[in-house]
Amino acid sequence: MAEGTEPGENDAGDLSGLGLNGIEEEENGFSIGAVCTLRQLETHKELNRCFHGIFKECTRSIVGVQFRNGATVGGSLFGRFGFTDIITCLLALDTYVELYKGGLVPLEEFCRMKSDRDILVRIHIRKDGRKAAYVSQRMAKTDFPVIACCCARKDGKLYVSVGARPGKAELAVFDETTDCLKEELTKRASESFCYGSNMRGSRAYRKHLAGIYIRRLLEGLDEEER
């Protein structure tokens, strides 16, 4: 960064020498540096053990290993791309983004914020005991997703995030103790998001897929809890 330049005033800032390339497990959660690669998310044993393999699942179809060794967590979140598997996955967890100027912001709020020139320093994921599962559908193995869904459950609350609609991922939260019929809950969950069409699929197809995948993820979570 040029002398006298405030961080965030240009895009040339180099974060690679700031020790932000690791995943640290703390008592209450994980702290993940902005320069951490997608491959690190995919292969980190404790992170995947704690969140039931969803990081492996949400990264494994992103291009190839060589690419995932270069693509970063910061780059994947800051762009807030509609197709991102990473945001879809993190939204269903209790995730915060640490910004250089903006401080600690819940990921859901960060996703609604307009792009600015702040710098994403780290993300923090709280270990709050959520059980989670992730799935995406692609037309070819390493293509962008047609739809991506993540569900997490804790204390009767269900956290559902759907991305690649093709708009950016959004979160909806349901109370399973009152919305107890799975078919009804799945319908409500899939209908709570807006869908659109692009070259990978129509609005109606995405909505249909979301319903199917949310139901399958819920069944998977039920299995795990048995």
Ligand SMILES: Cc1cc2nc3c(=O)[nH]c(=O)nc-3n(C[C@H](O)[C@H](O)[C@H](O)COP(=O)(O)OP(=O)(O)OC[C@H]3O[C@@H](n4cnc5c(N)ncnc54)[C@H](O)[C@@H]3O)c2cc1C
């Ligand atoms: C061909 C291709 C296929 C892809 N397929 C998928 C896919 O299927 N699923 C998926 O989830 N993703 C996919 N991606 C996205 C990819 O995983 C990365 O998220 C994306 O390429 C960003 O890469 P990067 O980390 O090198 O960021 P960069 O290219 O270095 O940065 C992207 C932007 O974010 C800014 N930026 C980077 N880091 C920070 C930071 N810490 N703070 C503030 N701003 C920052 C940069 O200035 C730049 O404007 C694909 C990308 C490509 C090129």
